[in-house]
Amino acid sequence: MQIEFKVNGKSCSLDICPTMRLIDLLRDELGLTGTKEGCGEGECGACTVIIDGEAVNSCLVLAPQVRGKEIITVEGLAGDGELDSLQQKFIEHSAVECGFCTPGMLMSAKALLMKNPHPSEEEIRQALAGNLCRCSGYSKIIEAVKDVASLS
Numbered sequence: 001m002q003i004e005f006k007v008n009g010k011s012c013s014l015d016i017c018p019t020m021r022l023i024d025l026l027r028d029e030l031g032l033t034g035t036k037e038g039c040g041e042g043e044c045g046a047c048t049v050i051i052d053g054e055a056v057n058s059c060l061v062l063a064p065q066v067r068g069k070e071i072i073t074v075e076g077l078a079g080d081g082e083l084d085s086l087q088q089k090f091i092e093h094s095a096v097e098c099g100f101c102t103p104g105m106l107m108s109a110k111a112l113l114m115k116n117p118h119p120s121e122e123e124i125r126q127a128l129a130g131n132l133c134r135c136s137g138y139s140k141i142i143e144a145v146k147d148v149a150s151l152s
Ligand code: FES
Pocket: 036, 037, 038, 039, 040, 041, 042, 043, 044, 045, 046, 047, 048, 057, 058, 059, 060
């Protein structure tokens, strides 16, 4: 089946299998391998992307469900050679260890900040509650997001 949608501001039209998952569409068809697959069943958040402003686990979405929608992946955060402020603060706070969870963390945090530029720590923790990190202990990630929230 043919579907049209936007990814990172670019229009896409693809002929896909109706049972394809969004994560496979992004990684295998579009080469956007920044989106990671951890559990494949909605538990880890590594595959988080933003669809029409909402953070969504792309392993749980079928590709036909994004028809007419606008997707942002981690590749869409940096623009014109400049890192997004979230990416910059993750670096400054050493909030990345192995990095596997990082794209999902960034996209969940970005979805929060798009809706609420000045979230409380509790709201940040709530927004990241579905994202698991095996390495960092979370505190540096929370501090990085808090730092961005205090910028503007
Ligand atoms: S890979 Fe999608 S939630 Fe874990």
